Amino acid sequence: MRVRDSQIMHVLVADQHRIVRAGIKSLLSETGSWQQFQVDEAESTEEAIAMVCSGEYGVVLMEYGLPGRGGIKATEILMARRPGTCILILTDMDDGSQAERIIRAGARGVILKNIGLDTLVFAIRTVMTGKQFYSNEIAIRLLERKGGPQDPLERLTAREKEVFKAILEGLGGEEIAARMHIHKRTVDKHRQHINYKLGIRTPLELVQVGLRLGLISIPTKD
Incomplete structure (x- = not known):
């Protein structure tokens, strides 16, 4: 999706927990790089879907267990209504099977909620280039499930x-x-x-x- 200002990344944080939303918003406001972030918040799938369909966001950080239809279903709906929406799923579990369902839904990646600022910014920039990003623990689970290289x-x-x-x-x-x-x-x-x-x-x-x-x-x- 197009971002209105090359210096400002518009991000939507969709999570049921106010403290999580506030924490991510605070983290992104602390980055000292050239990239600045404008963060909006949603606390349900219905609200997140409506906001994405009526606005322009560079990245959507979507909670896996978001109240309403859930993060996976919301991702599927957004992929149908707004193809190209860049979604990163937030989760507190490193389950490989969960990550596979998220990938099939069309999300660009999965990150754990305990992520640090540097990794969060790196994840956002990575998916904005069209690549996928997974927290290390999740990537390991995916490799184990797929029987891929263990090195x-x-x-x-x-x-x-x-x-x-x-x-x-x-x-x-x-x-x-x-x-x-x-x-x-x-x-x-x-x-x-x-x-x-x-x-x-x-x-x-x-x-x-x-x-x-x-x-x-x-x-x-x-």
Whole structure:
């Protein structure tokens, strides 16, 4: 869908819980990037459908269990009435079967309600480019159900793998940039994508993932 102002992203948050709506609205108002967000709220499927059909929203954040017809049915209705509507389903469960139903309904992705600001903004920007986005836990469940590749590294691009391995070697951003002949800002962006895709939130988790994937070895005593 078209956004009226290239600097302002119009977002509809459809959730039955006022605290969730207020929390997301507050998060999006805190972003320090060039992108600014104008957030409207709906608390039922009927209200959300009416607002989307009468307005223009870059992204609709729709609760899975939204009162009324539910998030999946509301998504199906909007896909029929307003094809191209960009919908992200909000849920507090990481059930793969639930995610599959959401995908079939036409949503662009599924995110958990405990999502942080950086991941939320990244998810919105990702689906606005026509791609899909799933919280890490949900992506894992989908892979397990589909019998797809179980290696988490398969989620990374070749460049991201290179950066990830350099990070595990203990190199800093400037050192990685020099080795790969890229700008440090590019390294930082790759690092963010790696964290999102592998569910890494702390330095400890980074090491744990490296160990689990066999990219870090622990020296043994002779």
